Amino acid sequence: xxxxxxxxxxxxxxxxxxxxxxxxxxxxxxxxxxxxxxxxxxxxxxxxxxxxxxxxxxxxxxxxxxxxxxxxxxxxxxxxxxxxxxxxxxxxxxxxxxxxxxxxxxxxxxxxxxxxxxxxxxxxxxxxxxxxxxxxxxxxxxxxxxxxxxxxxxxxxxxxxxxxxxxxxxxxxxxxxxxxxxxxxxxxxx
Amino acid sequence: xxxxxxxxxxxxxxxxxxxxxxxxxxxxxxxxxxxxxxxxxxxxxxxxxxxxxxxxxxxxxxxxxxxxxxxxxxxxxxxxxxxxxxxxxxxx
Numbered sequence: 001x002x003x004x005x006x007x008x009x010x011x012x013x014x015x016x017x018x019x020x021x022x023x024x025x026x027x028x029x030x031x032x033x034x035x036x037x038x039x040x041x042x043x044x045x046x047x048x049x050x051x052x053x054x055x056x057x058x059x060x061x062x063x064x065x066x067x068x069x070x071x072x073x074x075x076x077x078x079x080x081x082x083x084x085x086x087x088x089x090x091x092x093x094x095x096x097x098x099x100x101x102x103x104x105x106x107x108x109x110x111x112x113x114x115x116x117x118x119x120x121x122x123x124x125x126x127x128x129x130x131x132x133x134x135x136x137x138x139x140x141x142x143x144x145x146x147x148x149x150x151x152x153x154x155x156x157x158x159x160x161x162x163x164x165x166x167x168x169x170x171x172x173x174x175x176x177x178x179x180x181x182x183x184x185x186x187x188x189x190x
Numbered sequence: 191x192x193x194x195x196x197x198x199x200x201x202x203x204x205x206x207x208x209x210x211x212x213x214x215x216x217x218x219x220x221x222x223x224x225x226x227x228x229x230x231x232x233x234x235x236x237x238x239x240x241x242x243x244x245x246x247x248x249x250x251x252x253x254x255x256x257x258x259x260x261x262x263x264x265x266x267x268x269x270x271x272x273x274x275x276x277x278x279x280x281x282x
Contacts, residue, residue: 010207010211011206011207011211011260011261012206013206084235085204085235085261088204088233088234088235088236089202089204089235089236089261089262089263091263093261095258095259096258096259096260096261097259097260097261098204098261099261
C-alpha cells in the first residue's frame with residue numbers, strides 16, 4: 001500500500017506539491033497563531049481558557065479549510081491532467097496508475113494541507129495548555145507560546161533553506177523577520 | 191510446451207514514469223529477464239518506445255498488465271521469439 005502510494009507520488013511528482021502545501025499552510029498556521037497570541041498579549045487580560053478556546057478554534061478552522069480547499073482544487077487539477085493525458089494517449093486511463101492517482105493523491109495532499117497548520121498550531125498552543133494545567137514554565141504561558149511560534153517559524157525557514165540549497169541560518173532568519181514584521185504590524189494597527 | 195524467449199513491443203507511454211522507472215517496473219514482474227527500452231519518438235505529453243524483453247520464459251500477460259498499469263498502451267508486437275521444449279515421455 002505504502003509502496004504503491006510512493007510510486008503514485010513519484011509518477012505524478014506529487015511529493016513536490018505536498019511539500020509546497022505543507023510549508024505554505026504550516027507557515028499560515030504559525031503566523032495565524034502568532035497573530036492571535038500577540039493580539040491577546042496586548043489586549044486587556046482575559047482568562048487563559050478564552051485564549052486557548054480562540055486558538056483551538058482558529059487551528060481547527062485552518063485545518064478544515066486547508067483540507068477542503070486542497071482537496072477541491074487538487075481533485076479538479078488531477079482530473080483535468082488525467083483527461084488531457086487520456087486525450088493524448090487516446091485511451092481510458094481510469095484503471096492505470098494515473099487513474100488511481102487522480103483519486104488518491106488529492107486526498108493525500110488534502111491531509112498534508114490540513115494537518116500542517118493544525119499540528120503546528122497545536123504545538124504553539126501547548127504552552128497555554130501546560131500553563132492552564134498548572135505547570136511551571138520558564139516564561140508565562142502567552143510569551144512561551146509566542147516563543148514556540150517564532151521557533152517553529154524559524155524551523156520552517158531552515159527547512160526552506162535546505163530545499164533551496166541556500167544557507168540555512170539566513171533562510172531561518174528571513175522567515176523570523178517576516179514573523180517579527182507581522183507582530184509589529186499588529187501592534188501598529190492596534 | 192512453448193516458452194516465449196524474446197518479445198519486442200511498440201508502446202505509447204506518458205513521459206512519467208520515465209524510461210528507467212518503466213523498464214524497472216517491467217523487470218520487477220519478469221524475473222531474470224533483460225529489458226531494453228529505446229525511445230522512438232517524443233511528443234508533448236507522450237512518447238513512443240520500443241521495449242525488448244528477453245528471458246527464459248516470459249509471461250506476456252504480466253508484461254502487458256505492468257505496461258497498462260503505468261498508463262501506457264501496446265500498439266503492436268513487433269518481434270517474438272518462441273522456443274518449444276520437448277515434452278517428457280510418459281512412463282510405461
